[in-house]
Amino acid sequence: MSDKPASAASQPTRLTGSEIVWATLEGEGVREVFGYPGGQILPIYDALRKYPIRHILVRHEQGAAHMADGYARASGKVGVAVATSGPGATNLVTGIATAMMDSIPMVCITGQIPTKLLGTDAFQEVDITGITLPITKHNYIVTRTQDIAPVLREAFLIASSGRPGPVLVDITKDAQQGSADFDFAAAAPSPHRPHPMLSAEHDAITAALDLILSAKRPIILAGHGVLESNATDQVLTLAERLNIPVASTLLGLGGFPASHELSLGMMGMHGEAWVNQAIQQSDLLIACGMRFDDRVTGVLASYAPNAKKIHIEIDPAEVNKNVKVDVALIGDLREILETVLPHIVPRKDTTWIRAVNILKGDAAVRDIKNLPDLGHLYAAHVIHDLWRATDGKAIVVTDVGQHQMWEAQYYKHESPRTLITSGGLGTMGFALPAAIGAKIACPDREVWVIAGDGGFQMTASELSTIVQEKLDIRIAVINNGFLGMVRQWQEFIYERNYACSPILSPDFVKIADAHGIPGATVRKRGEVLPAVQAARSAMGPFLINFMVEKEDAVYPMIAPGSALDEMIRRPSNGHDAKEK
Amino acid sequence: MLHTFVALVDDKPGVLTRVASLFRRLNINIISLTVGHSERSEVSRMTIVAEAAPGSGHRIKASLFKLESVLDVDDIGQLSCVTRELALIKVAATPHTRAPIFQLAEIFRARVVDLAPESLMLEITGVASKIEGLIQVLSEGDNQILEISRTGRMVMRRGQHTSRVLDAMRVASPEEEPIIPITATAGDVGLELLAGDPNHPL
């Protein structure tokens, strides 16, 4: 057994299983992991001191999974979370499901009771591979020391290849304690097998080009795949060459510069009116790395009724799942666009883009930014001001609820990986831990948490992680005294029966203070910028408690069961208006 | 509609759960699932028959492929293939009532594999409709069926055929399905039927 850190060189070294875990992570380029120790993973923790890997001690394992997730979203690298068996492993579950729904590359390592006790209900035994089977891209239980390195290496490959996703590796204590020859290079997995149903054949590409050539009102739908395949430049070129608008999904925000004249913003349930109207009026949807989720289509029967559909997508199981498409190009978005782009002839016709711009102008008068300042503090104002103050350059990590939608509407993201948010699962409590992961991945970037008073309380214990790790993270709590999004649904759909949605909160500034984190409470529009400036000039973390309008709603809203252009608009005269 | 998939999978613990769990997650009922060794070592072969919407074959196949343990998937659909199922049927029978059952067994080419004072056991191989036909006539008579165990369907694609072979197979009488009301499709007719056929090109 060696006390020296094992190097990634191809020289077999005799190591313990626990050492092999760290040596393999080191070889995979991992510098930071997020975790929490416990009995069945103690051998691994014991071996950590020999390796140049930083361990961030979380306050709850859900936080570890969200941190690994935020780390991956901010950096594009695989995030790593570590937990003990039993309750440690089950606490990861929400975080793993969050990563699965949003296709985030992540490896979770859990300790497991000794192999000979498996299946005996031994202390802190839980069948975590069984539990996580439907929420991981793949998972493993490792019972032999010599399998640790190859399994971990394969886990990294699976997590990051094709459509990315979380992989869990459960390692029994005896495998951690045993020893085996370690040879990083020899443990390399066989090369990634691309999904055999990928197809972007010549015929399909010709068909797509024909559709593009004959379309009068095409629109690009830019999804998370634009970021995952690093295709931002290609999408930009496509949009500019065709001179057509680009609508983004929530997770696609940042994939196309928000300030670009062709950018429409977010589509779907809380998309601005012009975005959804443009989609409904379009005669060709060019869907890039998005999956026609129910939050973006509204009722399917009336979705983009006159549009042909081209779907460029890496996962064949997503094609024709919700929306029947005319041409499917299945494969890596960037590669496909690179094949297609040379054949795209610049489009001179500006009729369509002018029509879309008129739709945009119509909506602007209803824009909350244009509401007179009558002493109310609107969350939308807060986010708008925050965007201004940070020059649109911060990494913003949101929680889930109204503030998340306002962020998507009012914080203009110019570049990829600057909005980190739980889209598919919509996991409250995500923001604070995910922001920690993002800050660890990008220590030189300004990182803001935007969370509601409800969601913030779900994982607020990670404040002490911020302090222990000396992280400079700025926190904006959008405090409306309600589980705001629930209250909004109750207002619109359940006759204002606010059942269990008013929520009492502690004084968040005092909570911060108890952690040694300075903070401020803001009640008026005029106080927003000074507080943001104070946060930005603080030498460490800072929390702002924004006491916003209690019963404000996110507009527009497409109620469930409605078509994409049947939206409830912000009342311009005090009444909600349902209009087409 | 019934969909039939053949999947080659890693022969490792937990793989069956992964495949079954996928169908559960898609809310699709598995009608039958057979697993056994394939021609490759460490690779098992599954035949999965599932009831799902007509257009869902593509998505099921694509989702199966997404499982890391799945090496290959074939959506059999309407392809020409040989389909077989084996069933064991235990029927209540005394020495006095056996004879008609023996007769039925002969017509269906079933074999008697166990004989006890109060019961007998039949083994039958064929397409599902043949097995169901035997069960039907057995229960239409006075026979009490005590137990049925069916393996579920196994499927294998036919080799490449010349059109003459296919033609010949279509004219060949479906000898295997002598008395079953549901007529077998050309795909269900065994190539072995052609052995005595003067037009047989092989």
Ligand SMILES: Cc1ncc(C[n+]2csc(CCOP(=O)(O)OP(=O)(O)O)c2C)c(N)n1
């Ligand atoms: C873990 C979890 N539980 C419940 C929900 C359902 N839910 C969605 S939004 C929401 C309200 C969020 O309230 P808050 O955090 O105060 O944010 P706001 O909507 O007020 O901005 C709830 C309860 C959820 N998304 N996640």
